Amino acid sequence: MTSSYIPAPAGDSDGYDPAAIESKWRERWQTRGTNKVDIAGGERPFYALMMFPYPSAEGLHVGNLFAFTGNDIYGRFQRQQGHTVFEPLGYDAFGIHSENYALKVGEHPMRLIPKNIANFRRQLERAGLMVDWSKSLDTTAPDYYKWTQWVFLQLYQRGLAYKKKAAVNWCPSCKTVLANEQVIAGACERCGTLVEQRLLEQWFFRISDYAGRLLDNLDTLDWSDTTRTAQRNWIGRSEGARVVFRVTSGEEITVFTTRPDTIFGATYLVLAPEHPLVDALTTDAQRADVSAYRDRATKQDLVSRKSTREKSGVLTGARAINPATGDEIPIWIADYVLMEYGTGAIMAVPGHDERDFDFATVFGLPIVRVVAAPDEGVDTLLAAAFTEDAGGHLVNSRQFDGLAVAEAKQAVTTWLAGQGAATAVTNYRLHDWCISRQRYWGPPIPVIYCDACGPQPVPERDLPVVLPDIPDFRPDDSGVSPLARHAEWFHVACPACGGAGRRETDVSDTFLDSAWYFLRYPSVGDDRVPFDSSITKKWLPVNSYIGGNEHAVLHLLYSRFITMVLHDMGHLAFEEPFTRFRAHGLIIREGAKMSKSKGNVVNPDAFIDQWGADAFRTYLMFLGPYEEGGDFRDAGISGVRRFLERLWLAAELASTDGEPDPAVLRKLHQTIAKVSHDIPRLSYNTAIAAMMEYMNVLRKGERTPHRSEVEPVVQLVAAFAPHIAEELWERFGHEASVFDSGWPAFDAELARDESVQLAVQVNGKLRGTLTVAREIPQEEALALALAEPGIAKHLTGPTRKVIFVPGRLLNLVV
């Protein structure tokens, strides 16, 4: 028997030529349909999803490739485990990024985006991803956003979409609403202009109705802990009570507090300046001060208002009764109380809340101690707010004196509830999702306004509401979307009465585009429904989702929310879209985040030209732990390239004469075990290191490897370096793709070392190592150790204790 691969004659050696084999296999995969997925019939479906990119004009970023390659390896590995793997990729191409860039370069986004996408596609194909391009999608295509609009209508029908006037961050330069996270230190994250506050009518989704479920379900998900923690913090559940304070003039003020136990120390109330009761409560004497203060507060942008720590406020002149003490206390307004959290009103307990303490100090308000630590008395002076609750007990609280804080929270709430003054409630920090954008480049929100019928949803049969191709899409300062200027689009018949109607001119947030795209991929091409029910049943929920932690909160939370709503409406059988999620790390270069301004951006095309896609992929995965990212240093890639060259050479030289070396086989099986263990954990760097180690053994002293020592490594390396693996696999005489060849069999017998290095310690310090049989008993190991002069000389006294870890270590305590 001879190898089916006949080496080229010496002098005309056909060495490793990545450019040639990579383009060969790109074509071969295409013609053979290697990456095409049998959506309807494929067995053991496995959905390996990665977060889709925004196709920027600069082209693919190394960070994108790092992320995609990590997912691709996982997907290819699952395919080699016998799954039908679906690894789709599409484009998240709507949004303010594209629109601003289009304005900057003076080209219409409808022309610009297809160019960007074509460039992205070219770069992605070079990277050798196992993507089924027939199932790609683009959020800006009408046949996609038709269904984004359908999703909106579902929420609308369910009563989960509503309009309200809301104070929003407004960037006067970008002429748009900004989310809080887009405002950095009071300025627009994009252009640096100081942000103002505006009141606009906006569409919201009632995600806060789902806060409890979104929080509770987190416990059941196989997700990165950091991501789950981030979501928990974002949802921000807190247990407390709503307490009603009666105003002496008759009104009632409801406050939210997490410390009902401290109510005996509530010496004043504070309302947010925007609180609806302020007008009614304010006395004539205070009216001028109050309205001046409110004017000042509303002019300030939301972020700098929140970041100012100095306390300010004014008296309303009204007084309320503390339901616990019966005392009259003053009512203030102050901007440290936020209208959007809780009830927009608080009971101030300066003795036990830092902010209230600061405020009371500034305005000379009474500070009463109602909680004391074990070593403190009723009258121990409060130099600062005492906010610890563990170990504290109540004082100055009448019948509750002496109760521990935790019990008092319950007891006080129950007592107040008995008088109708309180209810125990759970409050969430999560607020409703504003989806309106006063911009052009997004899916129009499918609503028509009619003077006779009011707002009407666009009937499903009329979807999509196509975004018109208009030359002037520049936003202006009116706060109204550019679409309003396009008369023949704007004016439309009312779907209810047929009379004159006007279209909603806001478009929706890009987060809505991406909150359901994973549902669409398997059903791409189906124009009857957004997602086919039997296909969805087969492929979803997503088995593995990989993406950046920058989307840990919003994108993942919104996707979960939309999925949950569609589940509740009977469209989906599951309520959590991503069974497993792992956040990948960030690639940095020379210790700094890659950015154009720092000039340290790596151009993937240039690297692939020079080193080949296989080396580039493998190097990216070798940089560091996938979930932590790594430092991209140009010099490092040579080691990975050398590894592939050595693999190539080993395959070229492999012979079928004689028998494989048992020592090499042992290392091979140890390597199979290591790689099989590491890939599912995304521990790609150590899997590569293990294969490199094996290559060192295989080629030790320029030995000629046996074919059976090389062939399995081709399968192991395939997920990392797919082109070279296919080429070598073919040269070994296989007709089918290496990705349909399965996974090398692991033999524990062959992998077992018969002798091991036993560490010998004296008092925990290493004093020597013994090469011994693996199963050596303690007595024999001890005897061998004592016979070793280098060890014996450290035994300065009688042995008091012997610790023996079989096969690993012997520790003698003297």
Add this chain to the structure above:
RNA sequence: GCGCGGGUGGCGAAAUGGUAGACGCGGGGGACUUAAAAUCCCCUUCGGGCAACCGAAUGCGGGUUCGAGUCCCGCCCCGCGCACCA
């Protein structure tokens, strides 16, 4: 301020509580070669020593343990996220 990561050779990094530094880069030396490249071999944490060897060492200080990079307590530094959330 709060939350989440992280701190290990010249560098990127490995290490179920059990020989710290695997693997790779860089560096040094050697073999092969007329020479170079490629390939292969050896060395490369620091200090001391001709050497066998000895000592120190995983941000700092304590602790638990026969044994700690790993677990516990208290700090310092770096990155990311959130930030008057009652």
